[in-house]
Amino acid sequence: MVADFDKELTSLAAETLRDAAQIYDQGDIENWVAGYMSGFGAVDTTGSFAAVTGTFAAVTGSFPAVTALFPALGQDAGTQVSLKKVFRLPGRLPAVRLPSSAELATLARSASLMARLEGLARWLGRGAWQVDENDELSRADAADAARWLGVRPEYLTYLWDYALASGWVELDDRPDGQTWAVIGRTAWRWADGDESGTLHAWAAVFAAVLAGALEVAAAGDPAAARKLNFQGQGVLVAISLFMARRAGMSRGDIRKLVMKDVIGDRPSSRARRAWDGWVRGHGDPASLLLGELAALGAVIVPDTDQGIVGLTPLALWALRQQLRLDGIEIQMLSAASSRTVAAELVALADSVSEAEFSAEFASWVGRRGPDQAARELLAFAAFSDPGSRLSAVNLVRRIGTGAHRAWKDAMQRPELRGYARIALSMMAADLPESTLPLVLDPDPDDLTWVATDLLALASDEEDLDPEQLAAQFRDAIPEGEESWIFGLMAQSSSPDVARVLTMIARYHPDKRIAKDARRAARLAAKSRTPARARRVPARATAR
16 A cells, blocks of 8 residues: 555656646747757657647645546556656656665655645644635634744745645545645655655655746736746756756756746747846746755755756656656666676766766776776677767776777777777877787778767757767767878778768768868768778878
């Protein structure tokens, strides 16, 4: 029974987020994807936003029985609103690193907003509390609850909304037509004190805050909010922070994101005046939202607009739960340890900030030594998909000359030979003469596998994202080495190499790189013959 209710809580959180997020139109989503999805793999665009149909009853309504909360569970998955469809997310996202469930539960119990909800449940247990047709307490009862909790009367409205939306408070409809507020099963599950119940109850409240904080603010002054759209902004901020957790989003970025979505891409002068009037009268909506999330222990908010807003492990855990429910694969990594393997390290590279990863990478290499670290990463790369292989190759490049023996041995693997040729040629001048010769002149056809990896990663050319192509290209070919490597590619007999050169020439956003690729593509078209006795071009700069 307990496990079943935890599943219900997870589904309730998902329904809350979906209900809040389904207001976005196709243009909004495409703009959002362009701004926040670069570098996270191909975006699944097979479904039209217009096909995302179906509506959910508002989750802030009456809850006469917990089993009635989840009517959508039996629906066909193809017709359900989902975060994946609404935000056009890919089927796989970078991994998250999380502490143990016990540590997460401890973090959840330290949140000040959860302490207030605990106090609200104790207040409910003091008596019988009737609500009106809008599911609201009487003014006298609301004032009594606010005094009991030690909060401003206007803030009780927020707590009440979160409590109803999360099932913390349930409404009991009596035969005489009266409705009474009672302690909900979510609050009882929280009170049980075990890790699973604590986390799932926290996640339900997290979804309620994302969905409801700004809508409660708007309901407090409907005249001022009439030209503004506050629905779904919390979900947009949470998903944006989750997607941008490597590069980070500043508090100023989030303010701009919320303002743009509240007033629209092409706001009328009336909408802009309404926004300015709202900010003067009520403060910045993003600051209100971030303040509520910080009180819940979901975000860490910096003191300045330039500071980076960070999702806490609790929020990462909860968002992963919801996104996985919508069919998105997100690997979970454990905390750093001496047992971290190459696969986990590669997954971490796209999951945390560069500063955090650099520290972790240095520690990981230090425990093994450069040669062993390089061998573990290359062994992983040899049997990986193209994206993971490029990430692992990049990490071995970061090790530098200490990896030269591992690179030389990697020449035996066809999947790695092209990458090894490039790396060994680049580092040759930095190695002592006793280690030379490392490798014979590169064979252009060694680069065939590099080209095959790039083609496998590129989406269909009709939907190809130039910035995503550039990011993948940087992973495969080191910056500054493009002209030399294009010269090698031009000598290859592989049609895949010619296709890659043409694709880079057509879509790469850097005009110099595109021009060099175009020249190499023309040379490749002229020189594709079965046999070649000529030598390949030397690198322009000695190392």
